[in-house]
Amino acid sequence: MRSWLHIISRLRPATIQGHLIHMVLALVVIQIAVSWHVISGLTEEMLHEQIGQTALQTARTIAQIPRIRQALIEGDPHGEIQNLAENIRAQTGASFVVIGDSAQKRYSHPVPERIGQTFVGGDTGPALIEGKSYVSEAVGTLGKSLRGMTPIFGEDHDIIGFVSVGYLSESIHQSISAHLDKPLMYIIGMSVVGILSAVVIAGRLRKLTLGLEPSEITNLYLERVAVLQTIREGVLAIDHHGNIRVANQAARRYAGLSFEEHFAGRPVSTIIPEARLEQALHTGLSEFDQERTVNGQELIFNIVPVFQNQKIQGVVASFRRKDELDLLAAELSRVQEYSELLRVQTHEYSNKLHTIAGLIQIEAYREALDLVVTESSGYEEFIRFLGESVPHPVIAAIILGKYNRAKELRINFAIDRDSTMADVPKWIHQEKIVTVLGNLLDNAFDAVLEQPQQLRMVEMSFTDLGKDIVFEIEDAGAGVAVDQLERIFEKGVSSKGRGRRGVGLYLVRQRLGELAGQIMVSRGSLGGALFTVVIPKEQT
Structure with missing residues (x-):
């Protein structure tokens, strides 16, 4: 059992080209089987009908020959019926031409030794009793055959005998096989064309899928779904018709959309018209950090068109709530402002310390003391003013930072x-x-x-x-x-x-x-x- 499973796993195609060729081969095999069954059945039916009608028409023609009718009435003392029947059989290609009287006694047969014996097959009743002409299939001394049966009428329109012209079933099957050679070649040719087409289509499909195999495409799709659902930014993608292709959970949450409703294939203009994504389809221009109000929610959009062969195939938009970005920007702004404040203060105090050190070195103690007192009192007075007039730390910090920056620039x-x-x-x-x-x-x-x-x-x-x-x-x-x-x-x-x-x-x-x-x-x-x-x- 394991060996069979191993063989099946080895035969399983690993590439998209292999998958397509296997599927086309399976389709071709089914097509050949169905086509052969239908064509062979129709051919056999048509030839069977054609041969039966040929046998019946030949039998009717023989029954109208006066010499055969006269010889049959006289009992064929000279064996004339056998000669005529064999000549006709040779000319028409029939397997046998049997002529018999009303008692089913043979007067002709491909095997001369059987002349004078009773006709075998049991299908002479309608011809000898009812006077009908028909086609039948029965087993005689030569084997199973398809026969054309017709009565022979005398001068008073009484039935004096019958004619049976037949073709053996074996020869009929050989004729059918010969007629099926051309359809078989046609089916084989179409199968070869189908396989070659599968190879070409597989190559084209591989190019369209950027050389990715089915398993890789499946993995990429699953990974894309996982990534889209885990990132915090809303992601919305539309095709070149403006219909939604992708909307992750964050996009639904930010835009106030239902988490259960199916939006794929629906126009984005009817779902989120405020995003104005169709504008990028027409202009082909990217838009970054654009504010949009969607369902009362302020969002920041980044919109990028998707191009393939210089044509716009769609648009991808990512967005987040503005207040979230503002919170991050505020935190960054605070850090930057405090950092700038410390840098400016450090630089300013460094300059003052160098000045005081220089004054002390040249023994200008009075000037050094005045500078210390002036700087200390002026800065303390400014800090006290900010604390009383601007009791908001963030606003006071920016004013203080710019105050120190101005002193650094000597403004x-x-x-x-x-x-x-x-x-x-x-x-x-x-x-x-x-x-x-x-x-x-x-x-x-x-x-x-x-x-x-x-x-x-x-x-x-x-x-x-x-x-x-x-x-x-x-x-x-x-x-x-x-x-x-x-x-x-x-x-x-x-x-x-x-x-x-x-x-x-x-x-x-x-x-x-x-x-x-x-x-x-x-x-x-x-x-x-x-x-x-x-x-x-x-x-x-």
Whole structure:
């Protein structure tokens, strides 16, 4: 039993080409068997009918010969019937031509010794009794044969004998086999064509499947399903018709779709129209970090078209909830801000320590003491101001970090001491205010760096009195050109040249849009740009 199983396992095809050839061979074998059965059956039936009719027609013709009728009446004293019957048999190719009288006595036979004996077969009744002509199949002295039987009538239309013309079944089978040679060659030829076609199709199929075998394709499919269901990002794939092909569990969860419903094959425009995936089908352009609101949920989409032979075959989109990404961004922002704060403080204190050390070395003790007192009191006073006016650690940290950054850049950064920001509603994410303040202050610092030392001034004030939170950041730079006032908040637009520029103000506008806030640009009293930010306290 094990040996048979081993043989079967060895014969089992391992490649897709082998699978296809085996299937085609099995189909060809079935086709040959069915075709041979049908063709041989039809051929045998047609030849059987044709030979039977030929035998009957020959028998009828013989029964109409006057010399045979006359010799049969006279008892054939000269053996004339045998000679005529044998001549006709030789000319027609029949196996036998037997002529007998009404008593079934033979007057002709292929074997002369059997002349005068009784006809064998038992099928003469309808001819001798009823006068009918017919085709029958019976076993005679020569074997089983197909016979044409017809009566011989005398001058008074009485039955005086019969004629039996027959073909042995053996010779009929030989004739049928000869007629089946051509159909057999046709079937074999079609089988060869089928096998060759299977080889060509298998090669083409292997190319279409990138050379992967069935087991590899199965493993890839199972792995793809496992990967798609385990990753945390939502994945949605559509074909070139815009119908959904894949939607993993995360995609269903983020988009608020049912986990049990079957979405494959359905148009994405009817399931998640807000994703606007069909747009990538028409444009062929990738989209990254695009915000979409799907079923009331803010999502960040990355959309990439899939090309094959320069044609778009579909689109794949991955997305996650915006608040999850914002949380990660906030954590990263905090780490970066704290890291920057420590770096700036370390650098600044290093400079101060070097200065104090130098003053001591040159014995300028009074100046060293004054510097220590001035730095200590000024910084402590600023920290105390932030603690009282901005009791929000994240916002206070960004202001402190930029204060130290300004000192490092030797920029006079002044904050209105009447400013206050104690009343920040809980619905306003402080990380968004951090993004707004950080980018506006960085722009202000960059704007004054090219100015002389005495003109490097940046001022900031803020207030939370009333129904809005208001920031004002002013610099002594060159200001914003009039032709750029409408474009400075667009992504990639910057007055500082190309490269990785034109992103800060774009992010500012995005975050203010999320907070339903506004930003205005004008010329300030310092001669440069004045940015005014207004954020409503009440959630709209």
